[in-house]
Amino acid sequence: MKQHGYALLLSTFLVGVVTLALMPIHATLGSSGLAMSYLMLVLVVSIYARYRTALMTGVLSFLALNFFFVAPRYTFQVDSVNALLELVVFLAVAMTTASLTAKLKTQTFQAEQAKMHVQSAQALAQELLKLTHTDAVLARASGVMARVLDARIILAQRKQGEVTVVMDTEASTPFTIDLMATHWCLDEQQAIGPDTGNWESFDYWCIPLQALEQVQMVIFICPKQLQALQTTPLSFIRGLVDQVNLALELLVAREQERLALSLAERESVQNALLASLSHDFRTPLTAIVGAASHLLAQTAEQDTNHRQLLTMITEEATQMVDDADNILALTRVETQGKSALSADWQSVEELIGIVVSRCRHRHAQLKLVTQVAPSLPFIWVDARLVIQALINLVDNALKFDASGSAIILSAEQRAQWLWLSVRDHGEGLPQDKQAFLKSKFSRGQTESAQPGFGLGLAICDAVAHVHGGKLVLENATDGGLVATLMLPVSIVTEA
Amino acid sequence: MTRQRILVVEDDQAIRLFIESALKSAGYLVDSCTTVATACAYMQAQRPALLLLDLGLPDADGRTLITHLRSRSDMPILVLSARSQEGDIVSCLDLGADDYLVKPVGVAELLARVRVALRHALVMAQRDQVVSVGELVIDLHKGLVLLAGVPVHLTPKEYALLSILAQAQGQVITQRKLLAQVWGSEFVDYGHYVRVQMGNLRAKLERVAAEPRYILTEPGVGYRLAES
Numbered sequence: 001m002k003q004h005g006y007a008l009l010l011s012t013f014l015v016g017v018v019t020l021a022l023m024p025i026h027a028t029l030g031s032s033g034l035a036m037s038y039l040m041l042v043l044v045v046s047i048y049a050r051y052r053t054a055l056m057t058g059v060l061s062f063l064a065l066n067f068f069f070v071a072p073r074y075t076f077q078v079d080s081v082n083a084l085l086e087l088v089v090f091l092a093v094a095m096t097t098a099s100l101t102a103k104l105k106t107q108t109f110q111a112e113q114a115k116m117h118v119q120s121a122q123a124l125a126q127e128l129l130k131l132t133h134t135d136a137v138l139a140r141a142s143g144v145m146a147r148v149l150d151a152r153i154i155l156a157q158r159k160q161g162e163v164t165v166v167m168d169t170e171a172s173t174p175f176t177i178d179l180m181a182t183h184w185c186l187d188e189q190q191a192i193g194p195d196t197g198n199w200e201s202f203d204y205w206c207i208p209l210q211a212l213e214q215v216q217m218v219i220f221i222c223p224k225q226l227q228a229l230q231t232t233p234l235s236f237i238r239g240l241v242d243q244v245n246l247a248l249e250l251l252v253a254r255e256q257e258r259l260a261l262s263l264a265e266r267e268s269v270q271n272a273l274l275a276s277l278s279h280d281f282r283t284p285l286t287a288i289v290g291a292a293s294h295l296l297a298q299t300a301e302q303d304t305n306h307r308q309l310l311t312m313i314t315e316e317a318t319q320m321v322d323d324a325d326n327i328l329a330l331t332r333v334e335t336q337g338k339s340a341l342s343a344d345w346q347s348v349e350e351l352i353g354i355v356v357s358r359c360r361h362r363h364a365q366l367k368l369v370t371q372v373a374p375s376l377p378f379i380w381v382d383a384r385l386v387i388q389a390l391i392n393l394v395d396n397a398l399k400f401d402a403s404g405s406a407i408i409l410s411a412e413q414r415a416q417w418l419w420l421s422v423r424d425h426g427e428g429l430p431q432d433k434q435a436f437l438k439s440k441f442s443r444g445q446t447e448s449a450q451p452g453f454g455l456g457l458a459i460c461d462a463v464a465h466v467h468g469g470k471l472v473l474e475n476a477t478d479g480g481l482v483a484t485l486m487l488p489v490s491i492v493t494e495a
Numbered sequence: 496m497t498r499q500r501i502l503v504v505e506d507d508q509a510i511r512l513f514i515e516s517a518l519k520s521a522g523y524l525v526d527s528c529t530t531v532a533t534a535c536a537y538m539q540a541q542r543p544a545l546l547l548l549d550l551g552l553p554d555a556d557g558r559t560l561i562t563h564l565r566s567r568s569d570m571p572i573l574v575l576s577a578r579s580q581e582g583d584i585v586s587c588l589d590l591g592a593d594d595y596l597v598k599p600v601g602v603a604e605l606l607a608r609v610r611v612a613l614r615h616a617l618v619m620a621q622r623d624q625v626v627s628v629g630e631l632v633i634d635l636h637k638g639l640v641l642l643a644g645v646p647v648h649l650t651p652k653e654y655a656l657l658s659i660l661a662q663a664q665g666q667v668i669t670q671r672k673l674l675a676q677v678w679g680s681e682f683v684d685y686g687h688y689v690r691v692q693m694g695n696l697r698a699k700l701e702r703v704a705a706e707p708r709y710i711l712t713e714p715g716v717g718y719r720l721a722e723s
Contacts, residue, residue, distance in 0.1 A: 279551060282577050282598050287509030289599035294517045297602050314601070321599055345687040347694055350712050352705040372705040378687060383714045384581070411705075 003052075010049065011056040014041060019064045026069050031083070034069050035090045038062075042094045046101035054102065058094035065090060117236040120148045121243050128247035134212070137251060141244040142169050145221065148240070149232065154220040155209075158186055166217070177220070181206055186216050193221075195234040203229060207241050211248035219244070267336055274328050281324040288317040318362065322395075326455045329388055333462045341385070341466060345378040348411050348418065354383075355390040355409065363398065371410035377489055379418055381467055386420075386485070389463040392456035393422035393483045401426035401480065413489060417469070421484040428475035460485060499544035499613060503527040504534045504560070505575065506553050510598075514547065517602045518609070531555040535563065543570065545613055548592070550576040550583055558583075558590055565591035571612035575600070581715040588669045588716070595667065595716070611665035611722060626661040628723045631700060631709050633661040642700060652677060653696050656689070660710065660720040669717040693718065 018041050026034060038061035046054035066076055070083050078084045124144050131137045142153040146169040155167040156177055163182050168175070181199060185192050185206050192198045193205030204222035221237060223229055292313040299306050332340040349372055360366055390409070397407045401424035408423040460483070461471040469487040476482050501518055505511040506529045515525045526543065528534040531554050534546075546564065550557045561572055574587045574595040584595045593612050596605060626633045630643040635658055640647045649657065655677045660668055671683045678688060693712075697704040711719050 279577055283507050283510065286599040287507065287513060289601060290510060290513035290517070290605075293601040293603065294513050294520075297517070298520065318599065345690070347690045349694060349697070349705050350690060351714075353697075353707045354712050354714050356706050357711065370703060370705040378690070387714060409705075 007050065007053040007056055011045065011053055011060050014045060014057060015060040015064050018061075019068055023068070031069070031086060034065060035086065038065055038090070039094060039097060042097050043101065046098040047105070051098065051102040054098035055095070058091070058098050061094060062087065062091045117233075117239065120144075121236075121239045124148075124240055125243045125246065128243065129250070131247070132251070132254075134248060134251055137244065137247050138167055141240075141247070142167050142219075145219075145240055145244075149221060149223060149237070150225065150228065151204075151221050151223040154222070156182055156218050156220065158182065158216040158218075175220075175222070178202075178206075182218055185218050191234075191238070193234075194229045205234075205237055207237070209241070209245060209248065211245040211252065213252075267339065270335060271332075274332060278324065278328050282321060285317050285321050285324075289314055289321075292317065322391075323455065325388065326392065326459045329385060330455060330459045330462055333385065333459075333466045338466060341382040343380050343382045343467075346381050346383050346386070347378055348372065348376045348420070351381075351383060351386055351390070352409060352411055352420075354387050355394065358387070358391055359394045366398070367404070367406040368394070369406045369408050371408060371412075373412040376411060376413055376418065379487055379489060381487060382463075385463045385466070386487070389460040389485055390420060390422065392460050393485070396456050396483065397422050397424035397426070397481070400424065403480075416489050418487045418489050419484050420487065421482050423476060423480060423482045425480040428479060428481045429473055457483075498522060498524050500524040500526065500541070501545045501547060501609070502534065502537060502541070502543040503547045504531070504552065504557070505529070505547070505549040506551070507549070510549075513602075514605065517605060521606050521609075523609075529553070531557065531560050534560055538564070542568075544616065545609060546570060546572045547609070548572060548574050550574060550587070558587055561587055561590045561592050569616065571616045573608055573612055584716055585669055585671070588667065589671060593666055607665075607722065615663065615666060626664050626720070628664070628709055628721050633657060635661060640700075647699055649696070649699065652692050653699070656692055657696060657710075657720075660718060664720045665722040667713050667717050667719045671717075673717065689718075 015038075018037060022029070022034060022037055029037065042054060042058045042061060045057045049057075063076075066078065066087055067074065070087065071079055078087065124141065127140055127144060128137050131140060138155055142155060145151070146153045152173075152175070153167075153169045154165055154175060154177070156163050157166045163177060163179055165177065181192050181202070184190075184198075185208050189208050189210060190196070190198055191205060191207040193202045193207075194200055196205070203226060204220055207219050207221070209217040209219055219241060223232065292310050296307060296310040296314065299310060301307075352370055352372055356368060356370060359368060394407060394409065401407065403425045405425040408421075410419075410421045410423070412419050457471070457473075464471045464485050464487065467487050469485065472482075472484045472486060474482050474484075501523045503511060503514050503518070503525060505514065505527065511527055511529075515527055518525045526537065526541070528537055529552075531552055534548075546560075548557050548560060557574070561574075564570060564572065572592045574584065574592045575598060576584055576587075576595060577598050587595065593615070594608055596608055624635055626635065632641040633639075634641070638654065638658075640649055640654065640657065656673055659673060659676055670686050670689050673689050674683045674685060677692075678685070682688060693710060694704070697707055697710055700709055701707050709721050711721055713719060
């Protein structure tokens with residue numbers, strides 16, 4: 001009401017001034033000149049004052065024109081139809097002028113506001129782009145948004161169901177977060193507050209930050225002037241939040257790129273190291289094996305003592321090469337996972353064939369029987385690793401089977417799994433030692449006289465896992481151990 | 496028969512010592528170098544019957560020597576490498592090396608490979624020969640395959656693969672070479688084609704397919720027909 005009074009006062013004063021000014025010259029101006037003068041006033045008022053003041057000025061001008069200048073003067077009566085018509089047209093033009101000007105003013109204001117919004121968003125984006133840490137982005141974003149929106153900005157994070165405030169531009173003033181709203185906002189990934197369609201009666205906005213996948217975070221925007229809840233367009237607020245999301249996404253992408261790069265670097269360094277380690281191990285052992293086998297070839301058949309010693313040197317040195325191979329393979333598979341594989345479609349029969357020939361080559365007296373089911377499918381594996389794993393299983397069977405009966409190497413398909421089994425006729429598995437046996441460097445009996453680092457099963461297990469399969473150790477019902485490498489028959493993805 | 500001369504290129508002194516000693520006691524004349532550069536210089540003056548080449552040499556990649564030699568000579572080249580260098584082995588064979596040996600290597604294996612390589616160098620010209628291993632006889636002239644005296648029927652692809660292996664009996668043939676010669680050069684990456692046909696061949700020729708005695712697989716490299 002107070003504002004209406006002010007508008008009335010202002011318009012009365014202005015119309016009075018104009019009327020007084022027109023008094024001495026009204027005869028010279030004529031009726032159209034008078035009308036023009038009052039219209040001029042309405043136009044000026046509607047440009048510089050509010051809409052309602054302009055309207056009142058229009059009405060008062062109409063009344064003043066009628067009372068002071070239209071004959072009979074100093075009455076509200078009109079003596080001719082012509083004059084009445086003139087007055088009506090004047091009123092209509094005055095009203096139209098006021099409202100058109102007001103509309104134009106609103107549009108100009110909106111355009112300016114939109115421009116300001118775009119500029120704010122751009123400025124925010126540019127500021128955020130320079131930052132390299134998530135925390136810095138959040139801090140700067142809060143600061144800028146607090147300034148631009150004249151609001152208090154609070155960031156809250158949900159971790160394992162607990163909501164905590166991580167940033168507050170006015171931390172000294174207490175603020176109670178609506179927990180229910182926060183949870184709803186995070187669960188639905190929707191904004192809350194005026195104009196959002198959710199909880200419109202709130203005197204703040206609560207908007208989820210969607211860029212950080214692992215972190216659940218919402219931003220609270222609490223305008224200091226309650227009026228801003230109506231006048232600030234939601235699209236502007238969303239625009240600012242989008243910029244924050246964008247900056248965060250960019251950071252995440254950059255971080256991932258950096259990680260991938262450093263992983264690749266680490267792998268290549270590691271591969272170079274493994275290769276040189278392998279070379280350094282092998283070179284002296286090659287000399288030892290070669291020299292011993294050469295001496296063995298030169299030693300007379302009847303010199304059994306020397307022949308035994310030389311054979312032992314050859315065998316032990318070869319065993320060391322195998323151990324080195326196992327350590328290297330295990331390291332590579334465990335540190336690099338699937339990327340360590342150089343897989344191809346392999347024939348099971350062929351893999352078994354290689355295992356048999358390598359094992360026979362190594363143990364001349366080996367009794368090995370193969371049972372390969374007919375028409376097995378090709379499997380997508382790293383041949384070298386699978387061969388190595390199977391040789392380890394055969395070696396293990398040999399070490400722990402004192403019975404001297406044949407070791408059975410079998411391959412068959414059961415549903416979507418290929419079972420590659422090595423069966424011995426020894427004592428079988430110690431009770432409850434399965435998991436223990438598979439862990440690196442563990443052995444069935446501590447300090448046993450059997451050679452090897454106990455790496456054999458660990459590498460088998462790792463090879464099985466890296467191919468998406470598993471290693472199964474079970475005692476056969478009729479004695480002995482069955483060690484099975486279970487590999488999936490079809491791996492669709494190659495990555 | 497004159498004693499054949501072998502050049503050993505190996506930088507590790509201990510390995511060189513045993514190789515030289517083993518080759519000498521098998522009746523060969525042996526010279527040795529430790530770098531690619533000295534090997535090239537040696538080759539200017541001498542023409543050994545066989546080159547035994549270690550891949551990890553200090554001054555240059557052993558492969559440069561293979562390329563260099565193959566441009567002007569058919570001299571057999573045996574490559575000595577570590578097992579972890581499968582890719583390198585294949586590229587050496589593709590460049591023209593005749594065979595390879597994986598460290599650690601025993602004397603018996605070393606001498607056997609040397610013998611095979613030298614024999615192939617001698618009989619290079621004679622193509623129409625009969626190759627045999629165990630009970631398997633491959634008559635390359637007549638295109639006949641006999642197992643224990645009984646003819647074996649092979650498909651054209653199977654025979655093509657077998658004859659390539661037979662012509663180089665005892666030597667490894669890379670999978671890519673088999674694919675290029677039997678299927679065509681655009682198929683060199685279709686390794687499973689070869690594996691399927693080898694499976695069929697083994698089913699026809701081997702007593703136990705999973706324990707091959709004739710067609711041996713060199714994982715990651717290729718195949719070889721066993722020596723008698």
